[in-house]
Amino acid sequence: MHPLFKLAGDEVIVADDTFIDVADEDAIPEGDVIVSLTRFQTEGEGLLAGGRKIGVRIQADEAVEDLAYDLPRLSLVAPVFPKYRDGRAYTTATLLRERLGFTGEVRAVGDVLREQAGFMVRCGFDAFQPADGATPAEWRAAIHRHRHVYQRAADARPPAFTERRA
Amino acid sequence: MYRYDAIDREIVADRAAEFRGQVERRLGGDLTEDQFKPLRLMNGLYLQLHAYMLRIAIPYGSVNAAQMRRFADIARQYDKGYGHFTTRQNLQFHWIKLADTPDILDRLAEVDLHAIQTSGNCIRNVTSDPFAGATAEEVDDPRVWSEVIRQWSTLHPEFSYLPRKFKFAVTASAKDRTAAKVHDIGLALRRSRDGTLGFEVMVGGGQGRTPYLASTIREHLPVGHLLSYIQAILRVYNRHGRRDNIYKARIKILVASLGAEEFARQVEEEWAKIDAPTNDLPDTELARIRAAFTPLAFETLAPHAGAYELAKASDPALARFARNNVKAHKVAGYGIVEVSLKTIGATPGDITAEQMDVVADLAERYGLDDIRVTHEQNLVLPHVKLDDIPAVHAQLAATGLASANINLASDIIACPGLDYCALANARAIPIAQHIAERFSDADHAEKVGELKIKISGCINACGHHHVGHIGILGVDKKGEEFYQLSLGGSGAEDASLAQILGPALPANRVAEAVDQLVEAYLRERQGEERFLDTFRRLGMAPFKEAVYAPAL
Numbered sequence: 087m088h089p090l091f092k093l094a095g096d097e098v099i100v101a102d103d104t105f106i107d108v109a110d111e112d113a114i115p116e117g118d119v120i121v122s123l124t125r126f127q128t129e130g131e132g133l134l135a136g137g138r139k140i141g142v143r144i145q146a147d148e149a150v151e152d153l154a155y156d157l158p159r160l161s162l163v164a165p166v167f168p169k170y171r172d173g174r175a176y177t178t179a180t181l182l183r184e185r186l187g188f189t190g191e192v193r194a195v196g197d198v199l200r201e202q203a204g205f206m207v208r209c210g211f212d213a214f215q216p217a218d219g220a221t222p223a224e225w226r227a228a229i230h231r232h233r234h235v236y237q238r239a240a241d242a243r244p245p246a247f248t249e250r251r252a
Numbered sequence: 253m254y255r256y257d258a259i260d261r262e263i264v265a266d267r268a269a270e271f272r273g274q275v276e277r278r279l280g281g282d283l284t285e286d287q288f289k290p291l292r293l294m295n296g297l298y299l300q301l302h303a304y305m306l307r308i309a310i311p312y313g314s315v316n317a318a319q320m321r322r323f324a325d326i327a328r329q330y331d332k333g334y335g336h337f338t339t340r341q342n343l344q345f346h347w348i349k350l351a352d353t354p355d356i357l358d359r360l361a362e363v364d365l366h367a368i369q370t371s372g373n374c375i376r377n378v379t380s381d382p383f384a385g386a387t388a389e390e391v392d393d394p395r396v397w398s399e400v401i402r403q404w405s406t407l408h409p410e411f412s413y414l415p416r417k418f419k420f421a422v423t424a425s426a427k428d429r430t431a432a433k434v435h436d437i438g439l440a441l442r443r444s445r446d447g448t449l450g451f452e453v454m455v456g457g458g459q460g461r462t463p464y465l466a467s468t469i470r471e472h473l474p475v476g477h478l479l480s481y482i483q484a485i486l487r488v489y490n491r492h493g494r495r496d497n498i499y500k501a502r503i504k505i506l507v508a509s510l511g512a513e514e515f516a517r518q519v520e521e522e523w524a525k526i527d528a529p530t531n532d533l534p535d536t537e538l539a540r541i542r543a544a545f546t547p548l549a550f551e552t553l554a555p556h557a558g559a560y561e562l563a564k565a566s567d568p569a570l571a572r573f574a575r576n577n578v579k580a581h582k583v584a585g586y587g588i589v590e591v592s593l594k595t596i597g598a599t600p601g602d603i604t605a606e607q608m609d610v611v612a613d614l615a616e617r618y619g620l621d622d623i624r625v626t627h628e629q630n631l632v633l634p635h636v637k638l639d640d641i642p643a644v645h646a647q648l649a650a651t652g653l654a655s656a657n658i659n660l661a662s663d664i665i666a667c668p669g670l671d672y673c674a675l676a677n678a679r680a681i682p683i684a685q686h687i688a689e690r691f692s693d694a695d696h697a698e699k700v701g702e703l704k705i706k707i708s709g710c711i712n713a714c715g716h717h718h719v720g721h722i723g724i725l726g727v728d729k730k731g732e733e734f735y736q737l738s739l740g741g742s743g744a745e746d747a748s749l750a751q752i753l754g755p756a757l758p759a760n761r762v763a764e765a766v767d768q769l770v771e772a773y774l775r776e777r778q779g780e781e782r783f784l785d786t787f788r789r790l791g792m793a794p795f796k797e798a799v800y801a802p803a804l
């Protein structure tokens with residue numbers, strides 16, 4: 087099992103994972119769960135009625151907009167990186183934050199590597215399950231490696247053009 | 253050129269430091285080659301047949317003298333004393349040691365240069381007009397917009413892991429010197445009838461194994477909305493471009509499979525949802541970027557340059573150079589001087605460290621410290637006083653750079669091919685050399701006139717053979733190098749894709765076949781027709797016969 091890192095301000099902390107990631111073929115256990123989008127679409131009402139916290143895994147080829155009306159009831163959305171080279175999850179996270187206004191946890195799962203940590207944070211991810219054995223200190227260093235950014239993204243970082251006016 | 257401020261410098265320095273760390277982890281054994289490969293590829297470092305190749309970004313093909321001298325230093329210290337300019341307006345060093353790359357990047361950063369996004373499935377170096385800021389044809393300076401795109405796309409968090417590499421071209425003249433229609437996005441600046449500046453947005457062009465010309469999805473995008481609109485295009489592509497097959501992953505395949513109209517509809521729909529005011533560049537920043545381009549101190553000169561005219565009258569070599577390599581400048585008394593890197597017998601695009609130093613000196617002394625790289629693998633001194641051209645010509649001649657063959661048959665584009673490239677089927681450089689030798693008679697070459705020959709060593713088409721008036725593609729036939737000829741392509745404003753002439757030819761037949769094609773053209777041409785025009789009028793038949801009939 088990969089560790090769970092979370093952003094806490096400028097810091098990266100190791101967090102307890104209170105969610106159980108449930109594969110489609112497995113029965114739903116007690117407690118807080120992360121399920122696939124398809125499972126959420128068929129069983130979501132029942133799961134939510136159980137009073138637990140629900141997270142949804144979004145595969146790279148799934149449209150996050152399909153979750154739009156359910157987002158207020160979700161605690162967590164987990165865009166999947168099937169390979170680190172597959173950049174669709176960056177758009178998924180960006181849309182969650184910028185367009186759909188999701189304020190819960192956006193967790194990077196799958197082929198999650200520290201080289202991508204900076205981009206992930208800029209696209210709105212605030213939780214990560216690194217697959218490369220990175221330490222929180224390495225993760226933090228990767229996030230803060232660049233002193234400036236040129237463009238606006240889903241985070242609050244001021245781009246170079248606003249820094250220049252300051 | 254665009255002058256970096258402290259922020260631009262720190263961004264480049266941070267990236268160089270990041271790469272140094274990655275190289276150290278590789279050399280120390282913390283990273284395997286498999287793990288390191290994607291990291292080095294994000295920074296332009298390829299492993300080729302004989303050594304590492306480092307590709308350095310030359311944003312929109314613009315460099316100054318200090319930067320050119322730095323290339324010369326790097327060529328001498330870390331390579332074999334030369335470098336290679338590519339069809340992407342970049343510079344490649346082919347004989348690099350991995351352990352040296354962090355130092356090379358530091359030395360580049362000292363003169364505001366880098367290798368960021370010169371490889372990988374990200375937004376690559378923006379192509380622009382090598383005559384920008386010098387030609388009277390342009391409606392605005394395309395470098396300003398190229399720099400806007402450069403900054404926006406640098407380390408873009410959402411668009412650094414696209415399905416495939418992504419290339420922009422920005423042009424602002426009626427004459428297209430960027431091959432905009434074979435880019436993923438081609439942007440043509442135009443002024444509408446009411447005077448507002450906008451982009452014609454063309455999407456989905458490309459070469460490779462399935463060539464396409466870009467389709468126009470918007471006739472007139474107001475310039476202020478550039479960033480939000482390209483964000484919409486990139487987002488549609490990032491989500492829907494194919495990732496299951498590397499050969500179908502470019503945006504051209506998405507545009508072709510959806511149809512340009514449907515693709516445009518999806519882009520417009522996405523664009524409507526983007527909050528344009530926060531995503532478009534503020535006018536203040538646009539003005540800052542515009543002002544950060546060094547203002548040039550042109551002198552007020554008479555349009556008639558007496559010394560230049562006299563020198564041309566007495567020196568036929570200079571007169572020939574003037575006819576072929578000097579183009580009209582927007583300021584009276586100045587000229588745009590093209591420096592050919594296609595000396596007959598040499599490797600197209602190659603330049604020695606000594607030659608780089610000479611070009612740097614000339615730029616500083618006579619050329620307002622400005623040098624451009626063209627996608628046709630030549631250099632340009634965009635602002636030279638006409639009366640200085642004799643001196644510039646003499647100094648170029650002394651270093652072997654005065655070939656008066658711009659746009660002529662020996663001005664050949666060729667990719668590195670089997671001499672360097674691990675993907676190649678066949679050599680491209682020796683073929684280019686053999687063809688060029690057939691046009692070593694300068695009078696003959698001028699009589700033939702504009703003829704664009706482009707050679708690729710494999711189907712990836714880095715040598716742009718699809719848009720050659722004569723395109724030549726290296727293919728492998730049972731382990732032997734063969735060459736497929738095609739005719740009628742153009743990467744300019746009259747863009748078209750070349751059509752296959754006939755069965756592939758063995759290496760020793762290629763130069764002869766080009767001769768036969770040219771002879772057929774000379775027989776058939778009417779008036780001022782170029783080779784391309786004659787081909788377009790007559791079609792394939794007379795050319796096919798010229799090459800294949802003698803064998804029957």
Ligand code: SF4
Pocket residue numbers: 667668669670673674675676677708709710711712713714715
């Ligand atoms: S066209 Fe082929 S051989 Fe030539 S540089 Fe590109 S990949 Fe290499």
